[in-house]
Amino acid sequence: MSDVIRKNAWVAGLVALLAVLLVVTKLIQPTFGVSGLESIARAALPFAFATAGMAVVVIVGGIDLSVASMMAVCAVAAAVLMERMAGVPALLIVLALGLVMGFLNGALIVLTRVPDIVVTLAMLFVWEGVALLILETPGGAASDWLEQSIRGSFLVPGIPNALVVTIICVAVVWLPIRRSKLGLSIYATGSDELAAFRSGVAIGPTKILAYSLCGVLCAFGGLSLAALTGIGEPVPGPYLLASVAAVVLGGVVLGGGRGSLLGPLIAVYILRIIRTILTLLAFDPNVTTIIEGVIMVGVVMLGTAAMMRGAQQ
Amino acid sequence: MSLASADSMMVRVGRYLKDNPVVPLLLFLFLLIALLEIMRPGIVTPYRASRDGIVSMFWVGNLIKFAIPLAMLAACQVLTMLTAGIDLSAGIVATVAAFVCATLSSIWGVAPATIIALLTGLLVGLVNGFGVGIVRVHPLIMTLGTGLITTGCLQVYQRLVINAGSEIPAFLAWLGTGRTLGLPNGLFLFMPFAVFILWLMRFTGFGRLLFALGSNEKATKLSGVRAWQVYLALYALSGLIAALAGLLYLGMIRQTSLSLANPLLLPSVAAAVIGGTSIFGGRGSFAGAVVGALIIRVLDTMLTLMQMPEGARTALFGAIILAVTAIYVRLTDTR
Numbered sequence: 310m311s312d313v314i315r316k317n318a319w320v321a322g323l324v325a326l327l328a329v330l331l332v333v334t335k336l337i338q339p340t341f342g343v344s345g346l347e348s349i350a351r352a353a354l355p356f357a358f359a360t361a362g363m364a365v366v367v368i369v370g371g372i373d374l375s376v377a378s379m380m381a382v383c384a385v386a387a388a389v390l391m392e393r394m395a396g397v398p399a400l401l402i403v404l405a406l407g408l409v410m411g412f413l414n415g416a417l418i419v420l421t422r423v424p425d426i427v428v429t430l431a432m433l434f435v436w437e438g439v440a441l442l443i444l445e446t447p448g449g450a451a452s453d454w455l456e457q458s459i460r461g462s463f464l465v466p467g468i469p470n471a472l473v474v475t476i477i478c479v480a481v482v483w484l485p486i487r488r489s490k491l492g493l494s495i496y497a498t499g500s501d502e503l504a505a506f507r508s509g510v511a512i513g514p515t516k517i518l519a520y521s522l523c524g525v526l527c528a529f530g531g532l533s534l535a536a537l538t539g540i541g542e543p544v545p546g547p548y549l550l551a552s553v554a555a556v557v558l559g560g561v562v563l564g565g566g567r568g569s570l571l572g573p574l575i576a577v578y579i580l581r582i583i584r585t586i587l588t589l590l591a592f593d594p595n596v597t598t599i600i601e602g603v604i605m606v607g608v609v610m611l612g613t614a615a616m617m618r619g620a621q622q
Numbered sequence: 623m624s625l626a627s628a629d630s631m632m633v634r635v636g637r638y639l640k641d642n643p644v645v646p647l648l649l650f651l652f653l654l655i656a657l658l659e660i661m662r663p664g665i666v667t668p669y670r671a672s673r674d675g676i677v678s679m680f681w682v683g684n685l686i687k688f689a690i691p692l693a694m695l696a697a698c699q700v701l702t703m704l705t706a707g708i709d710l711s712a713g714i715v716a717t718v719a720a721f722v723c724a725t726l727s728s729i730w731g732v733a734p735a736t737i738i739a740l741l742t743g744l745l746v747g748l749v750n751g752f753g754v755g756i757v758r759v760h761p762l763i764m765t766l767g768t769g770l771i772t773t774g775c776l777q778v779y780q781r782l783v784i785n786a787g788s789e790i791p792a793f794l795a796w797l798g799t800g801r802t803l804g805l806p807n808g809l810f811l812f813m814p815f816a817v818f819i820l821w822l823m824r825f826t827g828f829g830r831l832l833f834a835l836g837s838n839e840k841a842t843k844l845s846g847v848r849a850w851q852v853y854l855a856l857y858a859l860s861g862l863i864a865a866l867a868g869l870l871y872l873g874m875i876r877q878t879s880l881s882l883a884n885p886l887l888l889p890s891v892a893a894a895v896i897g898g899t900s901i902f903g904g905r906g907s908f909a910g911a912v913v914g915a916l917i918i919r920v921l922d923t924m925l926t927l928m929q930m931p932e933g934a935r936t937a938l939f940g941a942i943i944l945a946v947t948a949i950y951v952r953l954t955d956t957r
Contacts, residue, residue, distance in 0.1 A: 372762075421948035424901050426708075426762070430891060431947070434940025441933025543933075550766045563760050595781070599774035606767035610757045 319560035323575040330582045337589050343469075345585070350471035351459055353581040354537065355380065357475045357574055358530030359548040360555040361483070362411075362523035364573040367556050369519035370499040370565030371418065371425035376527050376552055377545035378436035379410050383531020385440050388449025388541025396452035404528045410436060411524015415517035433545075440543040447542045451535040459536050475574070478529045482522060483570055495519050500566025554605040555580060580605070635953065643898030646953075647913040650946075654920045662927055679804035685919055687806035691716075691874065691883070693915035694812070694867035695890035696897070697819050698860040700911045703894060704823075704832040705853070706839075706903030707754060707761030709860045711769035713887030715743045716868030717880070718776050723869055724878040728789040736791065740865045746772055747861020748854065755853025776880060788878045798873025808870055815866070819908045832856065836903025889918050892943045898950065917946075 335341050359376045366373045383403050390399035418428045459471045486492050494515040497505035506512050530548070535541055559576035561568030583604060587597040638645075659666045668678045698712040719739040726735035746768055753764035800807040823829040831852050834842040843849055871883050895901065896917060897910030921942055925935040 417944065421944070421951065423944070423947050423951050427895055427901055427947055428944060430888065431940040431944035434888065434943070435937045438933040438935065438937025438940065441936065442931065443933075445931070445933070547770075550770055553763055553766065557763065563763070593778065595774055595777040597774075599771055599778065602767055602771035602774055606753065606759075606764065606771065609759050609763050609767065610753060613759045614757055 320569070320572045320575065323559065323572055323579065327575055327579050327582070330579060330586065334582060334586055334589065337586060341589075347460075347469040347471065349578070349581050349585055350469040350475070351537065353577050354459060354471050354475060354533040355530045355546065355548060356551055356555065356581065357577045358478070358526050358533060359552040360559070360573045360577050361479045361570055362526035362530070363552040364556045364559065364561050364568065364570050365483070365495070365519050365526070366425075366523045367561050367563060368499050368565055368568060369495050369516055370502065371516065371519070372429065372553075372563070373414065373520065373523050374426065374429040374549060375414060375433040375436050376523070376530075377548040378433045378440065379407065379524060379527040380530040380534060380548060381440040381543055381545040382410065382436050382443065383407050383528045384534040384538075385444040385449065385541035385543050387455075387532050387535040388451055389444055391452045391455070391535075392450045396454060399452070400455075400532065403532060404525060407524040407526075407528025407531070408521050409524070411521040411527070412517060414524065415520030418520070419513040419516055437545055440545070444541050444543050447540050449535075449541040451539050451541075455532065455536045456539060459533065474533075479526070479570060479574065482525055482529075486518075486522065487570075491515070491518060496566055498565070550605070551577075551580065554609060558605075558608050643907060643910045643950075644913055647897065647910055647917065651913055651917050651920065654917060654924070658920060658924050658927070661924065665927075683801060683805050685916065685923075687808055687874070689912075689915040689919045690806070690808040690812045691867045691871040692886055692890055692893055692918065693912045694815065694863060694870065695883070695886055696893040696911040696915050697815075697908055698863050698867075699891050699894035700897070700899045700906050700908050701819075701823075701832065701856060701863075702761060702860055703836075703899045703901055704903060704906050705835045705856060706901070707853075707856075708765065708891065708901070709750065709857070709864070710762065710765040710887065710891075711746055711750060711772060712765075712860065712864040712867075712890060713884045714769045714772050714776075715746050715861055715864040716871060716883035716886070718746075718772055719743050719865035719868035720872035720882050721776060721780070721878050721880065723794075724788040724790055724872060725783045725786055727791050728787050729783075732791040732793070736869065739869060740862060743861040743863075743865025743868070744858055745861070747858040747864075750861065751854035751857035754857060755850035780880060790872060790876050794869055794873030795876060796873070797870060799876070808874070811866075811870060815863075816908065816912065823908060828852070828855070833904055836905075838904075890915075893918050896943065896946050896950075 334345070338345070359380060362376055363373060383406060386406055387399060387403045390402055414429060414432050417423075417432070418425050421428065459474055486495075494505070494510045495518070497508065497510050498512055498515045498519075502512060505515075534546070555576040556568075556573045557563060558579070559568065559571075559573030561573055580601070584597060584601060587600055588594075592600070655666060666678055666681055695712050695716065698709045702709045719742055722742055723735045723739035726738055729735075730738075749768050750761075750765055753759045753768070754761045797807050797811055802810075823832070831842070831847060834847070835849060835852060839849065867886075868883050871886070872878070875882065893914035894906070894911045895914070897907060897912070897914035899906030899911060921939065925938060930938070
């Protein structure tokens, strides 16, 4: 029992923090209720998918700086396709597009042997350019049903649809893999590449798979962007730093091998609720950005300091 | 037999390139310039377009002029990459320095404004150094975070001084846009700066500490080096350099904006990487980064000449960075 608690201490702490923040929100704004939760869950959608994708590649021992650009490509592709054809095939094409982009990222890292950070930095340019090629100015239109699917809370009463959609999409992509041999390979590659190789793990394919998963999750992120705004926006949003911060706050160690997807997802909602609280307290939005940044950096600092102390003992 | 000799030849070439990354880079630069000349005859050599001159000083001056701020920001990346770090706040620091200088010049005069602008860079650098050196946060995260905070501060500051107007100090405009003997005046700032950085990296204890920390941090600490002091000084210096680059860029563009130098950040990382600096620390050269900055500017001109849509240009730019780095890694067999 104590072992279970120790293993999940970080996630449990995050859940407690989330609960405290929800109570604080309720105290500040007594009318805060289902609709407030719904708007938080909706705003957190793209952040949640970017963070989930980032978490997968961080666990395999890499980092993907191109998440925001891939999301922009998927958002414009979705908006352009849905204007011209039926929604479901368009949706599938966008998901396939995400898979291909992630696959390319991973394949280039494995084939060129250039560090992840450099490859994905270069690919950040490439995908940003591709997004601009697809759609030069914001435009296109997302399907109505896509926009409706993340509104309200009719799927499960009381719980916002956006949250349900996030959980289902991430679970469908991640759980089957986490439970299989591939998931084990991902964790093994992340914790010690050489040891994993000597134990017979195919390092290259594992990495490529992890980056492909990240691409698919970014495609979901892009779809959610299109659904939120109703159009396609070719300029990447501020999802890179936010996703890295949420991944670290969520207990995934940079360098790989440790952590889960649950922690980072909870961390996303924590960061979003902090923003809501600051807005409710009538802070200037720019000051909110500063405070948010300070909190993110502070959290990462505390996490790192705690880790260092743990390593010294 | 022939295979073996070819192999040893490859190894020898690889070793040579590893020791002298500037030589192949210069060759590549001239290759690109030749390609540019073929694409648009007369752009580099006016006599072929029946104008005067063998080499267009105007073109060369322009190339150097726009490469200078990029090379200065690349210095931030080279120095921090030597210790396996990176400074992603450099672009924003440069923007803030430029904005602070331009707005304060009209209120308090040029000299105090310039000093305060440089101090803001130093301040952000110190915060970075504190996070990286003392709290031991990963440099990528730390500098991304301070970059975000600084952006927020800049927006708040902008609303405070919105009525003050702005003024570009005359000496910055002279440095940024003036020319002496066909070459940009920015060189008056850049030459001493480059000599200083090269001297710092090669002939001082501080430079050796950077290389040592990047090669093996543990061994360096065991030999009695107080790593946190080095990191603090390194990131403070990087912030100061970024602020200086921002001031020069302000004189060049002669406009203030809230995202003035931000687009230079990723090219500056690219310039450092193309210049042979390892992102894993312990290996790098500023001379290589300067050539890297020139290469990026020539590529930029080339893509503009091809009249590519903005998107294709950005994408191709990324692909070229990746290709150059991949070839380099293959040749020198290093990571």
